[in-house]
Amino acid sequence: MKTGELRVQQLLYGHKVPLFEPLSFHCQQGEVWAVLGRNGLGKSTLLDTLTGTLKPLAGNIENEGGIGIVAQHSHLPFPYSVSDVVLMGRAQHVKLFSQPGSADKQKVIEALEQLNIAQLVSTPFTSLSGGQQQLVMIARALVTASQILLLDEPCSALDLANQEVVLQLISDLAHRQHRGIIFTTHDPVHALQVATHTLLLLPGGKWLAGATDTIVTEDNLYQAYGLTLRKIRMDNYATPFVAPLFTIEK
Amino acid sequence: MLSSESFIPQQLVLIISVLLLGVASLCVGQYSLTLSEVLHQLTHYSDTQGIANQVIWTVRLPRILMALLAGGALGLCGATLQGVFHNPLVDPHIIGVTSGAAFGGTLAILLGLEPLLMMGSTFFFGLSALILVYAIAALQGRENALVLILSGIILSGFFAALVSLIQYQADTEEVLPNIVFWLLGSFATANWHKVLMLTVPVIISTAILFQLRWRINLLSLNDKDAKALGVSVVPLRRSVLVCCAFLVAAQVAVSGSIAWVGLVIPHLARLLVGVDHRRLLPTAFWMGGGFMIVVDDIARTLMQAEIPLGIITALLGAPLFTFLLIHSSRRGRR
Amino acid sequence: MATMLILRNIVLVLASMFIALNAQADRIITDQLGRQVTIPDHVEKVVVLQHQTLNLLVQLNAQNEIAGVMTSWKKQLGPEFSRFMPEITSLPTPGDLTSVNIESLLAIHPQVVFVANYAPAEMIQQIQSAGIPVVAVSLRKDADGQQDKMNPTMADEELAYNEGLKQGIRLIADVVGRKPEGEALIKYTFTAREKFNAPVANIPDTQKVRVYMANPDLMTYGSGKYTGLMMKHAGALNVAAASVKGARQVSLEQVLQWNPQVIFVQDRYPQVVTEILNDPNWQGIDAVKNHRVWLMPEYAKAWGYPMPEALAIGELWMAKKLYPDAYKNVDVAALAQDYYQNFYRVNWQPDAK
Numbered sequence: 058m059k060t061g062e063l064r065v066q067q068l069l070y071g072h073k074v075p076l077f078e079p080l081s082f083h084c085q086q087g088e089v090w091a092v093l094g095r096n097g098l099g100k101s102t103l104l105d106t107l108t109g110t111l112k113p114l115a116g117n118i119e120n121e122g123g124i125g126i127v128a129q130h131s132h133l134p135f136p137y138s139v140s141d142v143v144l145m146g147r148a149q150h151v152k153l154f155s156q157p158g159s160a161d162k163q164k165v166i167e168a169l170e171q172l173n174i175a176q177l178v179s180t181p182f183t184s185l186s187g188g189q190q191q192l193v194m195i196a197r198a199l200v201t202a203s204q205i206l207l208l209d210e211p212c213s214a215l216d217l218a219n220q221e222v223v224l225q226l227i228s229d230l231a232h233r234q235h236r237g238i239i240f241t242t243h244d245p246v247h248a249l250q251v252a253t254h255t256l257l258l259l260p261g262g263k264w265l266a267g268a269t270d271t272i273v274t275e276d277n278l279y280q281a282y283g284l285t286l287r288k289i290r291m292d293n294y295a296t297p298f299v300a301p302l303f304t305i306e307k
Numbered sequence: 308m309l310s311s312e313s314f315i316p317q318q319l320v321l322i323i324s325v326l327l328l329g330v331a332s333l334c335v336g337q338y339s340l341t342l343s344e345v346l347h348q349l350t351h352y353s354d355t356q357g358i359a360n361q362v363i364w365t366v367r368l369p370r371i372l373m374a375l376l377a378g379g380a381l382g383l384c385g386a387t388l389q390g391v392f393h394n395p396l397v398d399p400h401i402i403g404v405t406s407g408a409a410f411g412g413t414l415a416i417l418l419g420l421e422p423l424l425m426m427g428s429t430f431f432f433g434l435s436a437l438i439l440v441y442a443i444a445a446l447q448g449r450e451n452a453l454v455l456i457l458s459g460i461i462l463s464g465f466f467a468a469l470v471s472l473i474q475y476q477a478d479t480e481e482v483l484p485n486i487v488f489w490l491l492g493s494f495a496t497a498n499w500h501k502v503l504m505l506t507v508p509v510i511i512s513t514a515i516l517f518q519l520r521w522r523i524n525l526l527s528l529n530d531k532d533a534k535a536l537g538v539s540v541v542p543l544r545r546s547v548l549v550c551c552a553f554l555v556a557a558q559v560a561v562s563g564s565i566a567w568v569g570l571v572i573p574h575l576a577r578l579l580v581g582v583d584h585r586r587l588l589p590t591a592f593w594m595g596g597g598f599m600i601v602v603d604d605i606a607r608t609l610m611q612a613e614i615p616l617g618i619i620t621a622l623l624g625a626p627l628f629t630f631l632l633i634h635s636s637r638r639g640r641r
Numbered sequence: 642m643a644t645m646l647i648l649r650n651i652v653l654v655l656a657s658m659f660i661a662l663n664a665q666a667d668r669i670i671t672d673q674l675g676r677q678v679t680i681p682d683h684v685e686k687v688v689v690l691q692h693q694t695l696n697l698l699v700q701l702n703a704q705n706e707i708a709g710v711m712t713s714w715k716k717q718l719g720p721e722f723s724r725f726m727p728e729i730t731s732l733p734t735p736g737d738l739t740s741v742n743i744e745s746l747l748a749i750h751p752q753v754v755f756v757a758n759y760a761p762a763e764m765i766q767q768i769q770s771a772g773i774p775v776v777a778v779s780l781r782k783d784a785d786g787q788q789d790k791m792n793p794t795m796a797d798e799e800l801a802y803n804e805g806l807k808q809g810i811r812l813i814a815d816v817v818g819r820k821p822e823g824e825a826l827i828k829y830t831f832t833a834r835e836k837f838n839a840p841v842a843n844i845p846d847t848q849k850v851r852v853y854m855a856n857p858d859l860m861t862y863g864s865g866k867y868t869g870l871m872m873k874h875a876g877a878l879n880v881a882a883a884s885v886k887g888a889r890q891v892s893l894e895q896v897l898q899w900n901p902q903v904i905f906v907q908d909r910y911p912q913v914v915t916e917i918l919n920d921p922n923w924q925g926i927d928a929v930k931n932h933r934v935w936l937m938p939e940y941a942k943a944w945g946y947p948m949p950e951a952l953a954i955g956e957l958w959m960a961k962k963l964y965p966d967a968y969k970n971v972d973v974a975a976l977a978q979d980y981y982q983n984f985y986r987v988n989w990q991p992d993a994k
Contacts, residue, residue, distance in 0.1 A: 149537035
């Protein structure tokens, strides 16, 4: 086990009853894993189990180097400033009775700069747009200095422009910073665009995992969504995309 | 928001202002003393014969110190608990300690216990209330903020009912007036002994909470987010609640129950320094102390007899809180 | 000749020593909480934080020594009390029954402070620590060890209050140097009482008139209070005494169950009479049906604590009200006038029905 790897072996997870057959996959540094599936199957629950919030029912999760998570919704009871919010990510690096020091504050600035939101440092979090809030939360996950980052539906509430920003960021974090990224989504296009690997969750407790191209196929998507979809490659674009082929009855 | 550079000098200004307020309060009271007399007595403790000396050293000074410590404890507690329970409408009474302590004191008055035993009873029942809150939470099988708040409400209601029962049982001529006056809070019988009894828990708990002030930011997140950031929420929250329980129980033991301070002061402090608890907690302490000194000045000077503190804090606190709510909602609308 | 000179000098020295000692001398008295209190020999300036003591001081003709009173004197004694002591309205009010503003007290420089026996121990401690002697008055002589309990189980209530009142009057008189006035008050009170209780002294319990004492908000006095004794001396039975202990709030159901034949209301609560007469819930009660809801005169202080005027003429008034035939030839008003002239030094003004 190298630092920055997440190895899952024969994992059974769920609140009381296992949601899936024993799950095994291995996320390495530099890889981007998309967890793809319909809403309500258990994608978020998987992330909770990986971070330790929910206890696994059986199986192994091996990790060194820490796991950081960016939740889908962030609710803050008080209008903390962006720097206060991101600084919270340093919790594991600050001793119990100590206060964050200049090194911690430096990490905060670095993370904000990396995400191009350094100018928001003193803005109250509550007055930011959805996309900006998402970036701040990613910055917070970054300063935890975890090697593996989990993102729960990072694009679901964002407009297309912001989605592109986030997806590009995910790619940079993986390839330029050599972290392992796992993100959940219900949109196969996100997986095609940025994920090196995909974990496809199917109804009935089944799952498929592997390189994105092999997993995100029309057949598998029909199994997953119950809809006919066409995977289309266009000449000028490196990544394929998926289009729905259903028509609405009038 | 303030930059970190301007915070320390601002805190110093606040602390010095409060201390000056305390010294100024030495000049205020029903027994008239001029400023020069006050300063003279402050520097000549050896003169224990004169009434002026007595007024300064055994009446006003312990009383002002007690007001500072009690108000500071309540302000600090209120700010901390508002963070821990993710809710700016929380009052220190929410953990049930005030009601438990009120029961302990009322019971002591009914039984005619002597002052030291009465303080012990108040303190003991105050702390027991927190233990019972955790017991009720444990029975529910979970220990998150909502469960604790509900348990606190249940327990507060229960102890309040016991207090009412005692009031009903009490002799209306001889015992009831005593109970009613004590429940409204007063520093009238402050002495150095009581100040010492308040100082010890206040210093210990305040020191601990002061060191944990950044962690309160983390506790103010919901449990899942905090845990995901690596915070051991349950033990940390327990320790914080125990510290707050000590603060509140000690305060009620020496001066009866004082309402509104723990609710309103944190909001005022937030107006001044923002929501980061690293700044909020010390500011809430000092503002609470200053506020309490002013309230006590009114209590002992406005009329010839003593006015119970609860009346003044309510008359000042409620309008102040209304103003704060209006002000913050106006800001929100902009 | 020389011997005479020496003798004279010795006598002079002894005399001056005696005078000097006396002037600075303190004396030790025991108050009704059993506390030994050191007070100056001559007390000319007191603060009174208990209304019963205030009433007694006025009757002992010591009102000029009073330098401060309790804030709630009007509520406790009625505003008419200023008739007996006009200067009371301008006196400072440094505290009340259960609290004191120590600075206001110090500003008055009193030599003694009178408090109730149930004043909080902290308050008594604080005043003593400030160097001012505190004398607690209870007007009740309890068995040892129960002196400051609120509702002591008294083996003999009668004895406790009789002896307690005498002890209290003597204590107060002693403090302010009115010993002869104190004895006079005691003698007058107990002689009058014995005389006028006689006609109703032997009525058996089953034939006693059943009486309820109505304070505002359904408050009344149960056992252990002077109120019940007053009724007993008037040949009446306190309906609340059997099941209620001390001064307490009761429920309307209880009053309906007791169904008193007479309802008395103290002079300081005239509104209660109107309330009872106009409240439909009370109309079923015997006393209301037969128009026997009476406001008592000022001197008939049917309080928890005994007051001499209550013993001397109050009980008489009540007895005559309940058993008019037994007192055909007794002119209560004249007796009241006599008492007021003697001890309040003003005229009695009837204002009760």
